[in-house]
Amino acid sequence: MELFTVTDSCTGCGLCATACPASLVRQRAPGSPPQALAGREAHCIRCGHCVIACPTKSFLHALLPPEDFEPIRRKEFPSPASLRHLLMARRSCRAYAPTPVPRSDIVALIETVRHAPTGHNMRQVGYVVVDGPGRMDAARQLVLDWIALEVAAQSPRAAELHLAGAARAAARGKDVIFRGAPHVIVAHAPIKGISPDVDATIAAAWLEIAAAASGFGACWCGYLMFALAAHPPVNAALGIPAGHRGYAALLFGRPATRVGSIPPREMPGVEFF
Ligand SMILES: Cc1cc2nc3c(=O)[nH]c(=O)nc-3n(C[C@H](O)[C@H](O)[C@H](O)COP(=O)(O)O)c2cc1C
Structure with a gap:
C-alpha cells in the first residue's frame, strides 16, 4: 500500500517532510515532490501532520481521508484571559446533586477531549464510566x-493516606471515597503501552477542564486510583479491559453548590536554564 500520494498542485515546498515526526516523508531535493520511505509504512503513527502541513492541500494520506479533517476556526478560540480564568476557577467538587448525568452528556465530554496527546500518538486511552447508585456502591466497596x-x-500507604481514618469515616456512613458523586470516570490504557499512565492522566486532566467549562463538577479520586494501582483485581471488577489498567479516576456529576471566588495559590518556582 502506498502511504500517500500527492496531486499535481504540490509545489515541492517540503513542509510535509519537515512535519512528519517519524521521518517517513522524504524530499530528495528542494522543490521535488515528497516520497515515502520505502518499507516503513507501518511506522506511520497517523498523526495527520503531513496532511495539515500542506499549504495547497495536495497531500493525500491513504489512511486519513480528507473528509475526516476539520477546518480550524481560530475566531472561536477562548482568549488567553478567558482560558486563564477557567483554569483558575476550576475547583475540586465534593458536593454533588445525586441525579445521574445523561450518558450522552458524558460521551460528549469524552468526545471533546479525544485530541489529548498520547505518547507516539497511540490513542489507546479508554474510559469506564461507573453509572448509577448500585454500581457506585459496588465500586466504593472495592x-x-x-x-x-x-x-x-x-x-506505609495506609499510614501516609490515613486509610484507617477513611475506613472509620466510611463505617460511620460518610462517603469520603466518592463524595456522593453519581459517577466516577476511570481513564484506562494498555499496561504494556508506551506511556499509558501519562496518556490516561492527560486525558483525565483535559476531561476535568472540559467538565468545568460545561458547568459539571469533577474531582480526582485518589482512593480509587491507588486501589487500581495496588490491587489489580479492582480493574477487572470495574470492567476495565484485560491488559489495561485504570490510571486516572474522576468523580463526576452536577455540582450541588456553586462557589463564588478563587482561593489563593502560590506561584510555582520557575528557573530558566
Ligand atoms: C492525583 C490526585 C488525587 C486526588 N484525590 C482526591 C481524593 O481522593 N479525594 C478528594 O476529595 N480530592 C482529591 N484530590 C483533589 C485535591 O485534594 C485537590 O486538587 C486539592 O485539594 C486542591 O483543590 P482544587 O482542586 O479545588 O484546587 C486529588 C487530586 C489529585 C491531583
Missing part, C-alpha cells in the same frame, strides 16, 4: 476492601 487490606497490613 475501594473499601482494598483499604481494609492496606490497614490490616499496616502498610
